[in-house]
Every structure is written in structure tokens, then in C-alpha cells.
Amino acid sequence: MALLKMKFPLQRRVRLAQGLWLLSWLAVLSGAFIFCLGVYLKTELLRRAEVMDNAEIHVVPNILMLVSLASIGTNWFAGRVCQDSLDTTRFPRWKRFLMGWFAVVALLCSLLVTAVVLSYALQGRLEESLKVGLRNGIRFYRDTDVPGRCFQKETIDRLQIQLRCCGNTNYRDWFEVQWISNRYLNFTSKEVKDRVRSNVDGRYLVDGVPFSCCNPESPRPCLQYHLLDNNAHYNYEYQTESLNLYSRGCRQALVDYYMELMNTIGPGVLSVILTQITVAVSLRYLQTAVEGAMALDNPEDDSDGYLLEKNLKETIQDIKTYFLILYMRNKINLESDDADAAEKATAS
């Protein structure tokens, strides 16, 4: 008893082949679209690679790019098959490939689903990676004279300006790090000497932030230094001041940005999965209908199309027996090889 059997008169078969040909080209285009999305996501991740500690999140765009390239190939193949499907002399040569094709398509769809799931599941890892990367960026902010770290200052400044954020979790991260290089500190000055002595590591810590934390929406000129000292500035209370600096931390800003990007890409990928499944189902119906028609006396008669020849249980049973026979055959081969080897050993 076949699964989801449908009758296919000649007209319907022809229509199915034509529709499938159009659909396969649509699927090729959507594969190209997903490739572009993957490239875009990868580019965006690479742009901020300096504030990321590891590249684990890159698995999402990589999967998208690989799968989209493969899907372009499979859909082009589907188009070729349905071009030949109505010609009884040319169709049989595609017969052997079709089983493998269905397996490949199933694999591609599951990979796409995995990519979408990963894009949400890896959010925690992304956040960790950004936490470490930003911490290093803030730590090495002052090392503009150290090769390999000299661009950290510019990177962090431009990041804070572009994403409108300050620090790792918030602006107070700048208070815990010496971000002003010793080259610009007057060590003969009393104030500097006091500050440096006031902590164990001898660091010059200030309750101030770099200029890139300043919020242009503030009605007053930006206050960068002595942020925790209400007396240092006229008409200033740090507990209630909210517009002076950016209140968001850069980690949160970056995670939000990337999650928004992946949320936009997600529905596109899901629609491509649906298109691919539709192509696969249509091709299965076309294959079974055409094969049924070729087996009839008059090839232009009605034939049956189905998804599975027997129902689900029996098909699974069939597959199991197939693999069991394969395994048994291998076992027998191995045993006979061993026996031969043993005979040869005793003979020599």
C-alpha cells in the first residue's frame, strides 16, 4: 500500500514536469540568495574579528555558504532530470542517481536546519568570545606603541562610536584599567604619584572614560573625567546623569547586532528549506509517475505516483533488511578471506 498515492494522467505529468522545471530554477536562485546572505554574515563577523576571542560563531555562515553552493548543484540537476523526464529514451539514465540525490537533499535540508538552530544556540558562546575580546581591547587600549596591539585604541574607539556603546558591560569597566599610557603621564606631578601609589599594582586609575564614550545626544558638553565626583562639575550628579555617556555596554550592543542579523537571515533560510523540500517531493512524484508510465503497454496512459512504494513501516523494514544483508555478506567475505589466509599460512 503506497504512501500518498496520486493518479497522474499524461497532461498532469507534463504539467508537473514543467512546474518542477520552473521551481528548480527558483530553488537555484534562492540557493544563490542564501550564499549571498552567508557571505554577508561572514563579512560582518570578520569586521569585528579583533574584539572576538575565537571564531566558533563562524560555523553558521560557513554552513550556509557550503550548503547553498551544494543546493545550487542539486537543483540544477533536478532541472535537468525533469527536462528529460517526458522523454522515455533519455529518462532511464538518470534512474540510478535519483536515490542518491534524495539522500543528498535530505542531508542539505538538515544542515540548513542545523545552521538556523546553531545561530540561536551559539549566542552564549558568542557573548563569551566578545567578553574576552573586549576585555583585552580595553586592557591594551593604551599600548599604541606596542607592535601587534597598536591598533586596539582605534578599534575600540571606532567600535564605541559606531555602536554607541561604552566599555564591556558598562562604562565602569574603564575605571578598573589604566587606559592612559605612561608616556603621557607626568611622574613628577603630585597627583600622578598619589594615584599610582594608591593601588597595589602601581597603575594610574582614573574615574574617567575615553572620548568615544561621549553621547552626542547629551545637552551639555561631554564630561569625560571625574565622573564619580559631583563637585568636580557644576550642576552635575552622576547618579541621575544618563545622557552624558552611552549607557549600553559594547558586549550587549554587539550581541544585539548579530542576533538581529541572524534573526533576519533565519526566515530566508527557512523559506529556502521549504522550497527545497517542495522540489524533492515533486521530483519523487514525477519519478514514480514516469517510471509507472514506462512500465505500461501504452506510455501515454494514466499512471500512479507515490512517495513511498510501501507504507512507512514496511519501507523501514526493507531498509533494515538491505543493510543486514550487506553486513552479512561482508561478514561472510571476511570469514572466507580469513580461511584462505589460514590455509596459505599452513601450506607455507
Place this chain on the structure above:
Amino acid sequence: MVVMKMKFPFEKRVKLAQGLWLLSWVATMAGAVTFTLGCVLKTELRRRAEVMDNTEIHVVPNTLMIVGVASLGINYFAGRICQDALDAGRFPRWKNFLKPYFAVSCFFTVLMLLSVIMSYAMKGNLESSLKIGLKNGIRFYKDTDTPGRCFQKQTMDRLQMQFQCCGNTDYTDWFEVQWISNRYLDFSCKDVKDRIKSNVDGRYLVDGVPFSCCNPSSPRPCIQYQLTNNSAHYNYEHQTEELNIFVVGCREALVSYYMGLMNTIGVGVLSVFLIQASVLVSLRYLQTAMEAVAGQENTEIETEGYLLEKGVKETIMEYLDPVFKFLMLNKVEEGEATDS
């Protein structure tokens, strides 16, 4: 004396009509491209409208948009005419239409060229508009509590950060203006009182700049205040310091940005102009070649096509005659009216 005569055997006429039909579709798309370029330029100018004093420069994108729309119409008719051209029965109905059509088309094609020339000619106009606009922006920077001016601070800050520039001509423009509002000045403090007394208008002037002038590429944390005082900062010499704040003035930065944009657009518009001109020239040749066939029994004879029947001067006079007659008639009527 005919201008640029060419022989047109039947085959050539057919090829001309077919080529012209394709070319008219290309020109239609080119017209749409011109319209889009005009919209892009207008959007970019509107984005920075707050630092421009007048909108005279908007004549360039407006012209481009008008020309783009007009060329859609021109090329549509060109396609229709050349579709009918090879049919001796249908071609005559376009006869009366073609003279004004060519006049209008030439006008709009020349207008396209004019818009490109204008975009270069109006550079000085743009610069003076920006000069005034930026001066006002810097003057009203502190008025974040005055309705109508409260966004000047944010506009100037974002402009300076985006275009990596400082001030109008350069950063010293900030020294001449009080950009720190009185609301944030402690008038009981000696330093504040001294500064205010030190100038005639009682303004609090500092040799400092807003944070948006700071250059992220600088190796040291930004120095915003006391810029001309070398002893105020350790290891600092303002004469040799060039990475601390942006050295380019915002007027120069904006002018070079818009000139770059107009250069790119100008190249596109010039190529559209060439396509449009070739459509008109081909259509003229097709028209004159087909007119010679009209009334003949054998429609496959060889005919001659030309651009202008008489010389250039005479043709211009011919076109302007009706315009003059109209004006003269008006004058004569006015004269009669005043007499009586």
C-alpha cells in the same frame, strides 16, 4: 544646403528601424537611471540640509529628475514611431507630431547636459551656503534648550564624527564662539568670571573643542581643552601635534564629498546623454528617409536621409519664427490697446 545627408537603401532603413527600437528601450532604462541618480543626490543633500543655508544647489537633482521622467516619455514615443516607420500606411499620422516632438526632445537633452555643467558651476554656491550653515551650527551649538535650535549640537557632533572634520574652516572656529552653555558654568568660580570679563561681549571663550573633533587614530587620549597651552599637558606641543583632533574643516570635507558624488553622477548622466542624442539622431534619419518614400509606388526604393533640410541658422530661425510672431502679435495687441 542639407546637413549631413546619407543614402538609405531599403535594407538599411529596416536595420535602422530595428536598431532604433532596441536603442529606445535602452534609452528608457537610462532615463530611469537618471531619475534614480537625481533622487539619490537629492536625498544626500536633504540629509545635510541643516548645515546648508539655502537650497539653490537642489536645482541640480531637480533637473536630473525632470529630465529622467521626460526621457521616459521621449523614448516611449521614439519606440512607437519607429515601430510604425516601416509601415507606409501608419507612418503619415506621426507627421504633424514630429516637429514639436524634436523641439521638446532637443530641449530636454540639452537640459541634461546643462545639469552636469551646473553641478560643477554651482560648487561656489554650495560652498558659501555651507559656510553660513556651519557658522550657525557652531554658534547655536550651546542652545540645546532653545526650541528650533536644540538639535544643532547633535547635528554638529554627528557631522564632525562622520566626516572626520572639525569646525568650519578648521578647529580654531570653536575658539571664537561660546559653545559651552551658561547653564553649565559656575559663575561663582573665579576662572569663569575672569574669562567672561576678558572679552567685550561677556562670552565664555575657551581654547577648546567639543569631543566630536577628537581623532580616534591619535596614539594618546584626546586632548580637548587648553589646546594652545603647551604646559597644560605633559609631552604636548600644539604646533607639531596633528593627530589629536581632526585638521580638516567641515566645509571642505562636505564640499569634497558632494563634488565626488556629483562627479560620479556626472559620468553616468553624460553616457545617458550620449545614448539619448543617438536615439534622436537615428529617429531624425529614419523620419527623413521614410518621408521620401511616402507617396511612391515602390516602397523599397533607395532614399536619402538628412539631419536638417536647410542650414543650421535657417532651421533655428524657422523654429523661432512662430515664437517671435506670437510675441510680436502680443506687442501689437498691447500697442492697440494702449492707443485706444
